[in-house]
Amino acid sequence: MPADSAGGLECLQCGVALTAPSGGGPTPKFCSSAHRAKYNRDQARRRVQPIEGGAVPAVLGRFDELVTALQETAPQVRQLLVDYDPVRVAAELQRLRSELNATTSDLEAANRKIEGLERALRLSEELNTALRKLSGTDVPDA
Numbered sequence: 001m002p003a004d005s006a007g008g009l010e011c012l013q014c015g016v017a018l019t020a021p022s023g024g025g026p027t028p029k030f031c032s033s034a035h036r037a038k039y040n041r042d043q044a045r046r047r048v049q050p051i052e053g054g055a056v057p058a059v060l061g062r063f064d065e066l067v068t069a070l071q072e073t074a075p076q077v078r079q080l081l082v083d084y085d086p087v088r089v090a091a092e093l094q095r096l097r098s099e100l101n102a103t104t105s106d107l108e109a110a111n112r113k114i115e116g117l118e119r120a121l122r123l124s125e126e127l128n129t130a131l132r133k134l135s136g137t138d139v140p141d142a
């Protein structure tokens with residue numbers, strides 16, 4: 001289940017960079033105990049759910065896309081998406097739009113940010129919907 005990401009250590013929950021212990025101890029997998037707890041909770045929930053109609057692979061595929069999209073956005077935005085709060089993400093998107101209007105110097109960077117954010121927002125909504133279906137007691141057959 002863990003996608004082996006050789007090399008760089010990242011928090012499995014939020015993707016923040018972690019430092020490896022120099023003494024060769026156990027490698028950290030999370031930035032905080034809260035993220036370890038959340039990750040394990042989500043993993044346990046996923047494990048309990050039966051795979052129906054390829055729903056799980058589909059979700060994982062969307063998750064990959066989401067992670068890619070998140071990597072293109074600012075860390076605080078990434079954190080918003082990790083917490084699956086579309087309302088706050090939309091607010092952040094609005095803030096970035098205002099920022100874009102205010103400054104033209106880094107127009108391109110802001111544009112990229114917005115595009116990545118819009119994509120991430122869409123994906124997080126899809127993912128959230130899919131996860132709700134997966135964790136619901138009744139998984140509707142499409």
Ligand SMILES: [Zn+2]
Pocket residue numbers: 011012013014015016030031032035
């Ligand atoms: Zn984390």
